[in-house]
Amino acid sequence: MSGNIDILHEQGRGKSFSDEIRILCGVNISTCLQCRTCASVCPFYEAMGHAPHTLFRKIQYGLRQDVLTSSAIWICVGCNTCASQCPAGIDIVAVMDVLRQLALETNMPIPEEDILNFHREVLHSIERYGRTHKLEIMLRYKIKSGHLLADLDTGMIMLAKRKLDLRPSRVHAVNEIKRLFKKTWQET
Numbered sequence: 001m002s003g004n005i006d007i008l009h010e011q012g013r014g015k016s017f018s019d020e021i022r023i024l025c026g027v028n029i030s031t032c033l034q035c036r037t038c039a040s041v042c043p044f045y046e047a048m049g050h051a052p053h054t055l056f057r058k059i060q061y062g063l064r065q066d067v068l069t070s071s072a073i074w075i076c077v078g079c080n081t082c083a084s085q086c087p088a089g090i091d092i093v094a095v096m097d098v099l100r101q102l103a104l105e106t107n108m109p110i111p112e113e114d115i116l117n118f119h120r121e122v123l124h125s126i127e128r129y130g131r132t133h134k135l136e137i138m139l140r141y142k143i144k145s146g147h148l149l150a151d152l153d154t155g156m157i158m159l160a161k162r163k164l165d166l167r168p169s170r171v172h173a174v175n176e177i178k179r180l181f182k183k184t185w186q187e188t
């Protein structure tokens with residue numbers, strides 16, 4: 001882990017759960033209006049069990065274990081739909097990132113089987129191409145998880161509707177992205 005993150009963790013020690021999150025990612029969740037816009041726009045709301053506003057309320061109550069062991073923080077795909085609509089301008093994705101990071105660092109049980117492999121495949125795809133190649137992510141994830149035939153019908157429908165690109169597309173500065181990842185992997 002990088003020195004800067006270590007310093008941030010040191011600053012957060014002994015603080016309330018909300019303050020710890022504010023220190024780690026700069027987001028003040030006390031500005032949440034509990035308007036539930038995030039819940040209404042999240043494409044994964046039903047699967048998550050808790051929408052961001054519920055997690056934020058639990059964080060304010062200091063329910064650390066409850067939040068860090070929730071499925072919601074792992075099912076969130078960081079699509080930013082919620083944050084783009086949030087009237088309080090809360091960077092919800094940054095909070096989710098910090099919650100996953102805290103869950104891993106404190107060895108919290110991960111309720112979703114294989115979900116860590118899925119997140120790793122997403123990161124590796126960004127490392128390779130600078131953006132995600134969904135078809136490859138799904139295939140690699142399924143091979144690793146051993147559930148090759150699960151959701152096959154959904155995958156075929158997505159292919160037929162051209163929702164999945166057969167070939168990956170790369171950003172121009174892909175080598176810079178690879179260098180950033182290399183540096184990050186070395187520091188973690």
Ligand code: SF4
Nearest residue numbers: 032033035036038086
């Ligand atoms: S949309 Fe923003 S302000 Fe509204 S409940 Fe969600 S996080 Fe809170």
Ligand code: SF4
Nearest residue numbers: 042076077079080082
């Ligand atoms: S970033 Fe996560 S919580 Fe927000 S809309 Fe996307 S999946 Fe839902």
